[in-house]
Amino acid sequence: MKMKKNWFLMFTLITALLLAACSSDDSSSQSSNESSGGSKEVESLTYASLTDAVGLSPIMTNDSASSNVIEHVYETLFERDAETMEIKPLLAESYENPDELTWVIKLKQGIKFHDGTDFNAEAVKYTFDKLRDPATAAPRASLLEPVDTITVIDDYTVEIKTKYPYGPFLAALSHSNAAIVSPTADQKQDLMKEPVGTGPFKFVSWTPGDQVVLEANPEYRDGPPAVKKFILKVVPEVSTAISMLQAGEVQFIDKLPTEQLSRIEGMKNVNVEKVNxxxxxxxxxxxxxxxxxxxxxxxxxxxxxxxxxxxxxxxxxxxxxxxxxxxxxxxxxxxxxxxxxxxxxxxxxxxxxxxxxxxxxxxxxxxxxxxxxxxxxxxxxxxxxxxxxxxxxxxxxxxxxxxxxxxxxxxxxxxxxxxxxxxxxxxxxxxxxxxxxxxxxxxxxxxxxxxxxxxxxxxxxxxxxxxxxxxxxxxxxxxxxxxxxxxxxVTAALSNDLQGLILDPTGKWDISAVTAK
Missing domain, CATH: 3.10.105.10 (Dipeptide-binding Protein; Domain 3)
Structure with a gap:
């Protein structure tokens, strides 16, 4: 998903330059402004979540409400492209299989966690060792069940050996519960309450039963998201969430109910998106x-x-x-x-x-x-x-x-x-x-x-x-x-003054490329 963002930002930059050459009109609104990258900033975007997160650690959770937060704060070594469904490197740079039991993964360099510490091979080993440790009791420890050993070759190379050949291994490493955590932060604080990753958004606050607030990561390697503040608000009743969407109190909902689809599609202020x-x-x-x-x-x-x-x-x-x-x-x-x-x-x-x-x-x-x-x-x-x-x-x-x-x-x-x-x-x-x-x-x-x-x-x-x-x-x-x-x-409804939502066939979604129109 993030790889596509580079193309999107390049396109919007070119568009903004062309418009600037043709007109000196300086337009802005209360909710959006032109960012230095050429895309229109969104001061705040609110998503209505039917349930609250269980926690904010990828190691200790396995529910969709938690994942919606985790997938914007953390990143995985690999990701599945939402359009082609192919597995591609994300935090990884490349990989090779010297034999059917060995995976040598080269990592991208120069990436930092939100706490300022380095993302490196030691962080990968720390995360995966903790995920598969029986004492951790991680809900998705099975993702790494085939792993035998994890060895740090150098700062940006990790070697993983499996107990048997494991065909779906890259798919497992693209799962949000295999996201890489900051070892320093994990030893210092409770990541279930204060997450620290490498993703496009940083954690601000969590009021259980009410909302999670994230903010754009200004140092994100692909450029900061246009959405400056992202709020995941708990709205237990779907009918209430739909009414809030219509009133503009929230800008985004997903998993649209069949019986209310015609109502949502009839709203003048939203666009409905669908993917198989x-x-x-x-x-x-x-x-x-x-x-x-x-x-x-x-x-x-x-x-x-x-x-x-x-x-x-x-x-x-x-x-x-x-x-x-x-x-x-x-x-x-x-x-x-x-x-x-x-x-x-x-x-x-x-x-x-x-x-x-x-x-x-x-x-x-x-x-x-x-x-x-x-x-x-x-x-x-x-x-x-x-x-x-x-x-x-x-x-x-x-x-x-x-x-x-x-x-x-x-x-x-x-x-x-x-x-x-x-x-x-x-x-x-x-x-x-x-x-x-x-x-x-x-x-x-x-x-x-x-x-x-x-x-x-x-x-x-x-x-x-x-x-x-x-x-x-x-x-x-x-x-x-x-x-x-x-x-x-998979369905979602987004306020029609916004664009760039990435809706994944797995039901996941990514708002880090969303901009104002």
Whole structure:
């Protein structure tokens, strides 16, 4: 993302010079001024966040509200380009693989943390050692689980050796929870409350339950952001956040609700932005229950669900594909779009009648938020039409996650945002038998599938990984392990006097290139 900023600033500089040559008019407003770099400064930008951050340390958090702050204060060694989805160096300068277990990473020089200390190889080693130390209990320690040793070669070179070949390693290093922290600051203060990174914004204050305030980093290597003050304000009710956007009290919201999309698009003071995303929503079975291991039962359920009818209710905020690995995720092949069991109501009815599935009550577990309720209502009606006896059980989010993880359900809807945008990091945590009882909430266990996923993780040959991931994907679809309801569309609404928001398919966003129009 930051690499694109250089081009943007160069373009705006040239534009400003041309305008200056044609006119001597000096215009400004209360909210924006011409900066020395040629872009129009924004004195303050406020984002409405539905939830407060849990903390502000990349090592100790794993939630989207915290990440929204962390991704502007900290930086990672690598990043995924929002347009091409390719992994590119960020704090890293380059890397090489002398062998399949060794990663030699050259770091950019002359970069300082916000506390004035140097970013260097020692900082990388410090961060990664702490992240993977069991005593730290980092929520995303799994990102570095394959790492065996980390060695500082010189001030700006670090060598990382893995225990086995690890194909998604660069994707893991682009994850916001692998961002590099200042060792000095970490030893001096609590980074959960006072973060110190190398990013385009510096921390100012955090009032829990109210707001986080950041300010532009004047010494940022790509030039300071045009946004001088960035406020992430907690607004728990989405309807309130939308009203504040309309009134100009906030300038930015994301994750626009389907049912209010037309209202937001009708506002004269905002622009709505959309990109196809890596997130997905799917129906799955509790495989720990013997009745759900019946392949004809799963086929009957899959045949009864009309995904097209459901997606038509999403107002364009859903992408239709059977593939478990979505179109924006590494490992996707478009031939898998129609590789799942097709909607066929008559087949579903025949299987229900033949096997007596109508005699067994089914509980459909769902969360009480967003499209989960809508999915449950639509699918309940479709399964009933095929002859199933289905009751919906609704829970608030935290209780739902605990119940699903414990396997206390028949059928349920699950989702995965896939921040790494890598198929291995979708299939392994969610469906590999290693993770039954934790992140594998479907309790799915298939030895053939496990071997394919392991193979996709333990080769650094990316073409081989594509082939293996496609095989694993198709095996799940043949097994009717899941019914993919839709792949996400990432959305945001930004005040129309602003421009330059970078909206990422992973659901992340970057306001460091935002300027006034």
């Amino acid at each position: 995303g890596t997130g997905e929503y799917y129906l799955t079975f509790n495989f720990s229950r013997p009745e759900n291991q019946d392949p004809e039962f799963r086929k009957a359920v899959a045949s009864a669900i009309d995904r097209d009818a459901f997606i038509s209710k999403l107002n364009g905020l859903g992408v239709r594909s059977d593939s478990v690995i979505g179109p924006q995720v590494f490992g996707y092949q478009d031939t898998a779009d129609n590789a799942g069991t097709p909607y066929d109501l008559e087949t579903a009815k025949e299987l229900v009648k033949k096997n007596g599935y109508d005699k067994r009550p089914i509980t459909l577990l769902t969360a009480n938020r967003g499209n989960f309720v809508l999915m449950a209502e639509v699918v309940q009606a479709q399964l009933a039409e095929a002859g199933f006896d289905v009751q919906i059980e609704t829970m608030e989010w935290a209780a739902f996650l605990d119940t699903a993880r414990a396997g206390n359900y028949d059928l349920t809807f699950l989702s995965w945002s896939n921040v790494t945008a890598d198929g291995s990091e979708l299939l392994y945590p969610n469906f590999h038998s290693d993770n039954v009882g934790s992140s594998n909430r479907a309790q799915y266990s298939n030895p053939e599938f496990d071997k394919l996923v392991e193979a996709s993780r333990t080769t650094t040959n990316q073409e081989e990984r594509l082939t293996i991931l496609d095989q694993a994907n198709r095996l799940m679809l043949q097994d009717d392990a899941v019914v993919v309801m839709y792949h996400d569309v």
